[in-house]
Amino acid sequence: MGQWRLSIEGMSLTNSPMGSSFAFPGPQGARPATSWENKRWCQSLLWVPRLLFQRQCQRPSEREESTDCLCAAHSEGATQPPPEKRPMDTVRIAVVGAGVMGLSTAVCISKMVPGCSITVISDKFTPETTSDVAAGMLIPPTYPDTPIQKQKQWFKETFDHLFAIVNSAEAEDAGVILVSGWQIFQSIPTEEVPYWADVVLGFRKMTKDELKKFPQHVFGHAFTTLKCEGPAYLPWLQKRVKGNGGLILTRRIEDLWELHPSFDIVVNCSGLGSRQLAGDSKIFPVRGQVLKVQAPWVKHFIRDSSGLTYIYPGISNVTLGGTRQKGDWNLSPDAEISKEILSRCCALEPSLRGAYDLREKVGLRPTRPGVRLEKELLAQDSRRLPVVHHYGHGSGGIAMHWGTALEATRLVNECVQVLRTPAPKSKL
Amino acid sequence: MRVVVIGAGVIGLSTALCIHERYRSVLKSLDVMVYADRFTPLTTTDVAAGLWQPYLSEPSNPQEAILQFFCHTSTRISHRHWNQQTFNYLLSLIGSPNAANMGLAPVSGYNLFREAVPDPYWKDIVLGFRKLTLRELDMFPDYSYGWFNTSLILEGRKYLQWLTERLTERGVKFFLWKVESFEEVVREGADVIINCTGVWAGALQPDPLLQPGRGQIIKVDAPWLKHFVITHDPERGIYKSPYIIPGLQAITLGGIFQLGNWSETSNIPDHNTIWEGCCRLEPTLKDAKIIGEWSGFRPVRPQVRLEREQLRFGSSNTEALCCLLLLSRFSCVRLCATQWMAAHQAPPSLRFSRQEHWSGLPFSSPMHESEK
Numbered sequence: 044m045g046q047w048r049l050s051i052e053g054m055s056l057t058n059s060p061m062g063s064s065f066a067f068p069g070p071q072g073a074r075p076a077t078s079w080e081n082k083r084w085c086q087s088l089l090w091v092p093r094l095l096f097q098r099q100c101q102r103p104s105e106r107e108e109s110t111d112c113l114c115a116a117h118s119e120g121a122t123q124p125p126p127e128k129r130p131m132d133t134v135r136i137a138v139v140g141a142g143v144m145g146l147s148t149a150v151c152i153s154k155m156v157p158g159c160s161i162t163v164i165s166d167k168f169t170p171e172t173t174s175d176v177a178a179g180m181l182i183p184p185t186y187p188d189t190p191i192q193k194q195k196q197w198f199k200e201t202f203d204h205l206f207a208i209v210n211s212a213e214a215e216d217a218g219v220i221l222v223s224g225w226q227i228f229q230s231i232p233t234e235e236v237p238y239w240a241d242v243v244l245g246f247r248k249m250t251k252d253e254l255k256k257f258p259q260h261v262f263g264h265a266f267t268t269l270k271c272e273g274p275a276y277l278p279w280l281q282k283r284v285k286g287n288g289g290l291i292l293t294r295r296i297e298d299l300w301e302l303h304p305s306f307d308i309v310v311n312c313s314g315l316g317s318r319q320l321a322g323d324s325k326i327f328p329v330r331g332q333v334l335k336v337q338a339p340w341v342k343h344f345i346r347d348s349s350g351l352t353y354i355y356p357g358i359s360n361v362t363l364g365g366t367r368q369k370g371d372w373n374l375s376p377d378a379e380i381s382k383e384i385l386s387r388c389c390a391l392e393p394s395l396r397g398a399y400d401l402r403e404k405v406g407l408r409p410t411r412p413g414v415r416l417e418k419e420l421l422a423q424d425s426r427r428l429p430v431v432h433h434y435g436h437g438s439g440g441i442a443m444h445w446g447t448a449l450e451a452t453r454l455v456n457e458c459v460q461v462l463r464t465p466a467p468k469s470k471l
Numbered sequence: 472m473r474v475v476v477i478g479a480g481v482i483g484l485s486t487a488l489c490i491h492e493r494y495r496s497v498l499k500s501l502d503v504m505v506y507a508d509r510f511t512p513l514t515t516t517d518v519a520a521g522l523w524q525p526y527l528s529e530p531s532n533p534q535e536a537i538l539q540f541f542c543h544t545s546t547r548i549s550h551r552h553w554n555q556q557t558f559n560y561l562l563s564l565i566g567s568p569n570a571a572n573m574g575l576a577p578v579s580g581y582n583l584f585r586e587a588v589p590d591p592y593w594k595d596i597v598l599g600f601r602k603l604t605l606r607e608l609d610m611f612p613d614y615s616y617g618w619f620n621t622s623l624i625l626e627g628r629k630y631l632q633w634l635t636e637r638l639t640e641r642g643v644k645f646f647l648w649k650v651e652s653f654e655e656v657v658r659e660g661a662d663v664i665i666n667c668t669g670v671w672a673g674a675l676q677p678d679p680l681l682q683p684g685r686g687q688i689i690k691v692d693a694p695w696l697k698h699f700v701i702t703h704d705p706e707r708g709i710y711k712s713p714y715i716i717p718g719l720q721a722i723t724l725g726g727i728f729q730l731g732n733w734s735e736t737s738n739i740p741d742h743n744t745i746w747e748g749c750c751r752l753e754p755t756l757k758d759a760k761i762i763g764e765w766s767g768f769r770p771v772r773p774q775v776r777l778e779r780e781q782l783r784f785g786s787s788n789t790e791a792l793c794c795l796l797l798l799s800r801f802s803c804v805r806l807c808a809t810q811w812m813a814a815h816q817a818p819p820s821l822r823f824s825r826q827e828h829w830s831g832l833p834f835s836s837p838m839h840e841s842e843k
Binding site: 210211212213214215216220221222223244245247249250252253256265267338339340341342343356358359389393394396397 | 565566567568569570571572576577578579598599601603604606607609610619621693694695696697698717719720754755757758
């Protein structure tokens with residue numbers, strides 16, 4: 044039987060999908076809800092404002108840590124826990140945002156940070172996140188504010204992680220595929236070999252014969268890389284979050300303080316939402332419109348080096364793009380733009396004139412001069428809330444997600460260590 | 472001038488189109504007809520995966536080509552030349568909006584070996600040929616060496632449909648007719664016969680060198696696979712090692728080659744061989760939906776038979792052009808149409824002087840004199 048604790052905290056009321064969306068993993072895997080949980084009065088309690096239902100999922104099996112119980116921090120207002128042992132040293136972590144950053148960070152934390160409970164909280168889930176619109180090609184952008192070595196590390200870690208998936212039987216479930224193709228230039232670039240050339244597979248310059256296919260272009264790269272598709276990858280990550288004992292909660296957070304004191308650490312993966320949630324004026328949308336079409340004969344990607352025109356064949360459709368409209372928040376597709384995208388792509392790949400079942404999609408890339416990957420200790424009166432920010436990947440979300448999630452997890456671990464270190468005044 | 476093409480597979484239809492395209496404008500009386508007992512989707516071409524990839528080495532001695540007849544033309548035309556011409560022709564069509572309608576698309580992929588092998592003679596014909604890196608080889612634990620290149624898919628069924636449309640537009644007529652002898656075709660008024668009967672050519676004229684190389688394939692729906700993967704096992708022999716070839720919609724799985732086996736029905740042991748071999752190579756295939764299973768006969772011959780023969784029936788003289796594009800033991804020519812060669816052969820029959828039409832090809836033919 045697992046251990047769990049009920050606490051009543053400050054929260055606004057939302058129609059939250061309690062019973063059915065909770066799994067209750069026990070030591071031997073999922074177990075059905077107990078009669079206690081099913082009782083009506085339990086459910087009616089759930090409608091009381093400022094209620095949070097918590098459960099410890101992971102027991103620190105290897106180490107019995109006898110540090111101060113964290114319930115002392117918020118015993119005020121806590122109700123009677125059920126008649127099991129009091130939880131030990133559980134650090135309650137809230138991950139805000141359920142796009143590729145939120146979910147991958149949740150998975151990393153659940154694997155690498157022992158003794159914590161994870162709840163992913165978001166107003167939007169797949170297939171309605173920005174990550175669902177992204178084509179998911181592993182061709183990284185360059186962040187001006189981040190050292191190249193760091194970007195290369197993030198990209199390599201992401202590539203290696205997805206490469207292991209693509210070589211397994213789970214590749215199709217996880218939405219990860221191998222795809223070869225060309226990046227083409229209308230003029231010879233100053234940097235002929237990009238920093239990520241040895242991360243992708245088989246990177247080389249295009250031959251003259253290959254370039255004949257693109258008469259407007261004079262130079263190109265040929266390589267094999269990965270494509271990771273949100274609509275399959277996000278559910279796959281969600282399964283892993285739940286399988287590791289994490290919870291998923293649909294709720295719109297208007298202020299990070301709503302999570303205090305129910306949670307000990309907040310991981311902010313809210314993308315553009317950080318403008319409000321973190322008061323970050325540096326983040327802005329770069330609107331991208333794409334067409335997802337049927338053209339199954341297209342087996343290669345083609346990308347113009349400007350990044351504005353691309354053809355990315357995926358599992359069940361081909362993504363044609365795109366646009367880069369800074370500061371544009373409009374999520375509705377523009378028919379003129381769609382026509383123009385199709386025309387640019389047909390110029391590179393004439394057979395696309397036969398594409399059918401065209402669907403327009405819009406995503407707002409959460410853009411910043413650099414990814415925000417840092418700790419912040421929020422303070423208000425006597426309240427303290429450690430936050431780890433992990434957002435702002437712009438057009439490189441999928442390409443960098445695992446590397447930055449690993450780094451965010453290291454930061455979370457640092458916060459956990461701080462929380463677990465006994466405060467000096469409690470020692471006599 | 473009636474030209475009858477016997478056979479409606481890739482060789483028959485592409486030869487018919489080539490002849491019509493080249494000679495219709497100069498020979499107003501040209502009438503091209505196609506006789507066949509099988510049309511798409513029932514031809515051998517329909518079963519082929521459609522990947523352009525010859526076998527690893529050329530026929531050791533092209534001079535061994537059997538040309539016992541009057542014409543000595545094709546002795547110096549090697550398979551390499553035909554392969555290259557075909558590839559270049561198809562590649563030139565890649566930029567056209569109709570490519571996919573023809574069944575044509577570029578495709579890249581892997582050739583895998585258990586030990587190092589010399590580069591194939593076609594390495595400069597395909598695009599971007601290179602050896603595999605160690606990280607790429609990590610994807611295929613049973614293999615330690617390999618190549619990567621970009622080639623072309625020409626899907627048999629789509630291509631035959633496209634050729635049929637083009638021929639129909641040009642007024643070429645098709646006849647469902649099981650031809651029992653050249654004589655009956657001549658009696659119908661044929662002046663030139665192009666024999667593209669493939670593996671069944673022996674029924675029209677005995678050819679002990681011709682045998683069926685039976686293949687069985689499974690077509691699956693696995694749209695996440697974008698590359699071909701062809702494994703090679705020199706001990707087992709050509710095509711007996713698993714291969715995965717994406718088509719325009721479906722993926723072809725194969726790995727069967729049985730010389731002399733005329734069974735056209737698919738069988739379970741071969742299914743299991745293909746399925747196990749391919750799933751080992753690509754574990755995600757376990758999620759693939761099987762669309763269907765087919766068997767076909769690669770028309771195997773030591774050399775392609777491409778030659779002219781003069782037939783005499785009663786008082787009429789008819790040229791028969793044997794245009795059998797065949798898979799030889801030494802060269803794997805999956806879908807390399809020799810329509811160009813057939814058309815080049817045609818001029819003497821159509822009474823044009825060689826000088827006008829051969830343009831540089833090193834032919835010589837005793838027929839030349841008799842044409843005048």
